[in-house]
Amino acid sequence: MKPDWKSTLYRYVQERNRAELEYGINGLTALVYDDADLQERAARLLNLRKNTSKRGVTLKQRETRARIVSSSSSAQEVRVKLALSQQFRYEHKDQAITEFRNELERLHMVKASVGWKIMRVDALSAENTVTPPDMGGSASVPFMNPSALARSGAIREPIRYNREAAKQYADRYWDEPNPEYLTFEVDCTSFVSQCLFAGGAPMNYTGQRGTGWWYRGRHKEQELWSYSWAVSHSLQNYLNTGGSGKNRGLRAERVPSAKELEIGDVIFYDWEGDSRFQHSTFVTGKDADGMPLVNAHTVNSKGRYWDYKDSYAWTDRTQYRFFHIADFF
Structure with a gap:
């Protein structure tokens, strides 16, 4: 009984x-x-x-x-x-x-x-939590897309951003972690970064957490990823200030409205309107009005309407930033 x-x-x-x-x-x-x-x-x-x-x-x-x-x-x-x-x-x-x-x-x-x-x-899954907490676990190495690994000093052909591959990744892992990556308790931005990488965006490895856009997991107690990989405000700032540069690497154009986004683009959320961004989502579809539907982690979601007005984190002060990812890197 x-x-x-x-x-x-x-x-x-x-x-x-x-x-x-x-x-x-x-x-x-x-x-x-x-x-x-x-x-x-x-x-x-x-x-x-x-x-x-x-x-x-x-x-x-x-x-x-x-x-x-x-x-x-x-x-x-x-x-x-x-x-x-x-x-x-x-x-x-x-x-x-x-x-x-x-x-x-x-x-x-x-x-x-x-x-x-x-x-x-x-x-317990809060979209307005800002900083990924410390994680235990062993070292992790992500599944590498060879065409997405930028080689310093090498002359290469431009890489086309494969939006469909990025969407397929977002649909595959929206509700379960890819075991090739460490899972953050606040995982929204790491998930977005993984989707971008799956679509061919090259990592910009600098070895310094405050610069570039890169991930190498954890070795013993050393955290081997850039803040821009895992923190919403940092990735937003990285894209807003030119990403990896004009001629190579991950970069994006900030656009004024959600309707201008395509599959494979990214949205950032500032719940309090104080210019600090706490959440990130990945565009995977459009509704009948051409407005984005998104996948996300933290509150794991698939096909969710982009504005998040159904979230406990949303306030009437909420601001958004919309980024159209470049078609070539």
């Missing part, structure tokens, strides 16, 4: 899914006693409803599956780490789109006179 707290957990997943379908939290208020979470969720759903209406989107189906990653319990309380796999099917001007998203939450539940109450909900 299942512990009765699992019944409450099952109801929570059902009501969480219903809230996203109906853009309201009514079904959650009988289960969740975390006022801050409920208020934040209600505001996000209201914003999402306005945004989907403005886009002309009709949500057809939404599924949420949950898996208990870990739990600790006593007679009076339970703490659960929950993995949520979500799938959205919607129509946009006769275009059928499926979006996938995975999130992690930690729930604190306490025994009530009847059943259980969820006293606290914490999102």
Whole structure:
């Protein structure tokens, strides 16, 4: 027989899914006693409803599956780490789109006179986290695309950016790490860098973490990657200031609107409007209006609408930067 707290957990997943379908939290208020979470969720759903209406989107189906990653319990309380796999099917001007998203939450539940109450909900995958934390693990060497390795001093033919190969990589690894790379807890920018590299962008190896764009893994306690490889603000700054230079290496053109982007391009997110960029995504498609759909890590997402107004990190101060990656390196 299942512990009765699992019944409450099952109801929570059902009501969480219903809230996203109906853009309201009514079904959650009988289960969740975390006022801050409920208020934040209600505001996000209201914003999402306005945004989907403005886009002309009709949500057809939404599924949420949950898996208990870990739990600790006593007679009076339970703490659960929950993995949520979500799938959205919607129509946009006769275009059928499926979006996938995975999130992690930690729930604190306490025994009530009847059943259980969820006293606290914490999102564990946060898109507004800035700095990748320290990681353990052994050395890692990425899968190398030989044509993408710039040779210092060598005269070579220009490399065409293979946007389709970059997209295929983004679709292959949106929800699982490539074992050839170390996985950051805040992995959004490393994922974008891997996609660019898979499309043929040459690394600019300088051996100095504050310059170039490169990755060599970890050797003992030494971190062998540039900040621009793994930190959103650093990659944004690298592209915004010319990348690897005018004549070779990874570079991009900053464009004024999301609609000007193509598959294989990159978007950066400054949640607070303070010119510090905390998140990065990779363009893998377009909707019926020609607006980008993106793949991303941290909150692992595939085919997500580019503006992230459905994210807890989004604020009305959020600013974006759009970069069109060069066609030749």
